[in-house]
Amino acid sequence: MYIENIELQHYRNYESLSLTFSPKINVFIGENAQGKTNVMEAIYALAMTKSHRTSNDKELIAWEQEHARIEGTVHRKYGSFPLQLIVTKQGKKTKVNHLLQGKLSDYIGQMNVVMFAPEDLHVVKGSPQFRRRFIDVEIGQISPTYLHELMQFNKILKQRNQFLKDAKYKKLDPILLDVYTEQYVLSAAEIIHRRFLFMTLLQTWAAHIHTSISQGKETLVIKYKTEKEITAESTVAEIAAVLTARLNEMKQREFDRGVTLIGPHRDDLQFFVNDYDVQTYGSQGQQRTTALSLKLAEIELIKQETQEAPILLLDDVLSELDDYRQSHLLNTIKGEVQTFVTTTSVEGIEHATIREAKMFHVERGTVTEDKSLKEE
CATH class of the missing domain: 1.20.1050.90 (RecF/RecN/SMC, N-terminal domain)
Incomplete structure (x- = not known):
């Protein structure tokens, strides 16, 4: 299982964003407070209908907007289909393959994710x-x-x-x-x-x-x-x-x-x-x-x-692990689990999995694919 792409509208600090992902490893590089975790959060929210960071859905909606929209195409063993989550100040709406879902419990499970963030180290x-x-x-x-x-x-x-x-x-x-x-x-x-x-x-x-x-x-x-x-x-x-x-x-x-x-x-x-x-x-x-x-x-x-393997979200967690645990984690997911990584730098992460990743650079709410980092 993997997510092919995502589109955001009025989501956090993203007025509009459209990205296409690798089915293997995707790395988002940037300084803190630039919007890396917001992308990770959006993928999680598309799967779970809620944030891993806040219980207040209104925080997902950009300033002075009435709604936030997340759309993505999910690939599973029986084919690809679109998912949509719209968050308003009155509630949430979800769609699977363009069909409105009556209950959130009918929606959750269409895309499986495992989130690993620094706070999870305190579980x-x-x-x-x-x-x-x-x-x-x-x-x-x-x-x-x-x-x-x-x-x-x-x-x-x-x-x-x-x-x-x-x-x-x-x-x-x-x-x-x-x-x-x-x-x-x-x-x-x-x-x-x-x-x-x-x-x-x-x-x-x-x-x-x-x-x-x-x-x-x-x-x-x-x-x-x-x-x-x-x-x-x-x-x-x-x-x-x-x-x-x-x-x-x-x-x-x-x-x-x-x-x-x-x-x-x-x-x-x-x-x-x-x-x-x-x-x-x-x-x-x-x-x-x-x-x-x-x-x-x-x-x-x-x-x-x-x-099917779920999608793995590693939000600023690699820097929290020593080299041995870092290598064990990356060896486990290599080639089988679509993985998203946020980090301020890939320096010090000596692993083929990261070197083969699709790289994105994040700065002030702008995300660009950074091919130069991959070539280096």
Whole structure:
């Protein structure tokens, strides 16, 4: 899978931009704050309908404009077709092959991307919210039904939280909470079950890759952290039973706090290298190797599930990796994964993959193909 071209209109600092890409490696070179990451973000947004940098869609629209438009042609094993995302101040519209999509969950998955940015190096030591988002984004790309389930879960969670919040100040019918709880448990159990299935697959790939990067010295184990009675072998019904029991135990505390305290929105991931918690005891090198292993495992997992390699977006991340990890990453993607790289300079990146890339120079929102850098 690869993206053949992209067109931007009123997007960030690009009034209008049209680019054609190599199906292999594309490198965007320029100083900071010139617009390199905006191109990367646009490719990500075309795939995922949202930015990896902000939750406020209005920030994608150029100053004093009413909308931003991203269009691109995606090549998959069954042919090429256009994708379109239009972001307005009222909402978003998506099209696949010129046909308007009724739901975002019907659109996501048409083009699969894996983003690796400096903040992803902190997936190990960052907040649990960051790791939950990582899980949800990746499952959503390979399973549109999961996205639908997740939206349903968030809707029910919001209703239940609102009831608990209101109950602190006024008398409400307790039967209504029972109704919300029953719906909540069924939805939450499905989410947790799907996450366990995904993490089992990801663990298989990540452990193998981590062992390779560490030259056989380290073993990586990923654990999905939820209620201790729930395991990867638990059925949806068993998960629901555990959640029901725990919610009954926590009922008074939830009323006191005015919020739901049990469920997938509270879960987390744990990473262990040679049985040590990497988040707490791992060196910076081990944490970075773990993050890199996760990203490369994402690529392999998406390939396994869709029978096509996803598009890899490396946003200013090569400079954050030492020579060995940099070479491992570039060797892994060589010739198979369409890759986009942003960097301030290719100096110091001694790898044939970069030398064979299609080069673009970015300055003040203007992008030009730089053939001279390739020839050198």
